[in-house]
Amino acid sequence: MVDVDIRSLTVVAICFFVFKQKTAYEMLRSLVGSEMCIRDRYYVAPSAGDFHLQARSTCIDAGDPAMVDIIGSRMDMGAWSILGTPTPPISLGSAKAAVDGTIALIEDRPIVAVYGNAFNIENDDRSAGLRIVWTEPGEVGQRVTVAGVMATQDGERYIPATQVKQMPVPEGSVTPAPLGVTNKNTGGGPAGAAPGVRGGVGVNNVGLLARAFGWVTAVVPDGFYINDGSNLASDGGKTGLKVSTTGLLSGRTIGIPEVGRYVTVTGAIGARQVEGIIYPVIRPRAQSDLLYEQARVSVDTLENGLGAWSAMPDSDMLTLVSNVWHSPTHSAFADQDSVASMRKATDLSLYDRVYLRGFIRDGGGSGAFGRAYIGFRAMDEDLVKDYFSIGIWSLTSSANYCFRTSAQGWMASSIARTPGWHAFTIAVRPYTGTDDVWFYVDGALAGKGKRTVNWPINDIQVGPSNTPAGANAWYDDIEFGVTEWAF
Secondary structure, three states, rough: OEEEHHHHHHHHHHHHHOOOOHHHHHHHHHHHOOOOOOOOOOOEEEHHHHEEEEOOOHHHHHHHHOOOOOOOOOOOOOOOOOOOOOOOOOOOOHHHOOOOOOOOEEEEEEEEEOOOEEOOOOOOOOEEEEEEOOOOOOOOEEEEEEEEEEEOOOOOEEEEEEEEEEEEEOOOOOOOOOOEHHHOOOOOOOOOOOOOOOOOOOOOOOEEEEEEEEEEEEEEEEEEEEEOOOOOOOHHHHHHHEEEEEOOOOOOOOOOOOOOOEEEEEEEEEEEEEOOOEEEEEOOOOOHHHHHHOOOEEEEOOOOOOOEEEOOOOOOEEEEEOOOOOOOOOOEEEEOOOOOOOEEOOOOOOOOOOOEEEEEEOOOOOOOOOEEEEEEEEEEEOOEEEEEEEEOOOOOOOEEEEEEEEEEEEEEEEEOOOOEEEEEEEEEEEOOOOOOOOEEOOOOOEEEEEEOOOOOOOOOEEEEOOOOOOOOOOEEEEEEOOOOOOO
16 A cells, blocks of 8 residues: 655645646656555545645644645645645734735734634734635634734735645634724724725724724615714715625625614625725624624723813712712712712713613612702703703602603602612613604613704713712712613
């Protein structure tokens, strides 16, 4: 029996591609005779001329034991192994910056996104990511060592891999979470041989798993565009970040949302070139990467004090305390005799779909007296144009939680008061004048109200102003953002 090694297969490949006179099998037989061992080669697509080895091929690490590939392991059998001494590994960021044609060996990186003919890897600290073209993408969470030659397509650096080897996954290891990005900082500027996207500034983040959000501004056959208020100029006069819904794993599809919907998208950042201009793109991996829900803009756990807040003009400032809290160790407090409330301006004035959520500790429960609430306000400098509040207002109901609008005043919900911390939420919809403000307690709909005017929400209030609390009140974890009304 004769074991066919890399030298024989290399000669066969040259003869086959140059002269195309015989099949590879016939040439091997002519070279080594009839007593030979043809292993389970499992080429990727031999009929299409792709003689790379599948991961299950027995030709992997089965070549001449005296020869090594660039990964440093025994040479594979076949024409596509790279001969020579092992190439020293380089960082992922250095590979992205290297010129086309650079041999790259990137060791032990996690897979964060998988597509039909490619996957993305990134550093554990999310400092750099890269697209790897490979016929067997693997699974998210696997760790791999990748070898190949750097290349660029449509402005995106990538590696058409010659070798991919699965590495052990350490116990307790965690796949990097998506990086939150705005439309305008998706893609970033140039980094060595990696070109930046149109208008890109900052760190080049092409290749990283990321999360973006916005309203759908346009729909095209291969995806859609989203705008988060950055008004990113895109191809064909469109506005927003392109979301690509093609190139998925076999059997996966992504439904394209309608124009006007608000969506959060998770996927790998890529680049695309249209008429010589490089634009950013985000590639979701599956339908579950599209979420139609709120996107938090800011959260204040009050751990850094109350410096971002100021007292309402007719009230004292709330007090920071550490004896009672929701998370982690501090809250804002008003005692029963104080007239204390605080406010701060928000950066939500660009949006007409916003939410406010905060936690209030109910110290008494049903029947107990008290005044404690959070609220949104629409301000025209010092003039209050509109406002909405939710919380405890026992003057209207001491048994149930209450909510109000400036147009309708306080109203009692059907949700009974109970002692302890509760999440109170106000969701403000685009102005219609009817049922365009929704109120929630612990995620349950407490009631609906109406906006008075079509004026942007730009101020937050915590605690009742110009009136004593009537009972000890604690507030914590105040957050706000843009929303699609899923709580």
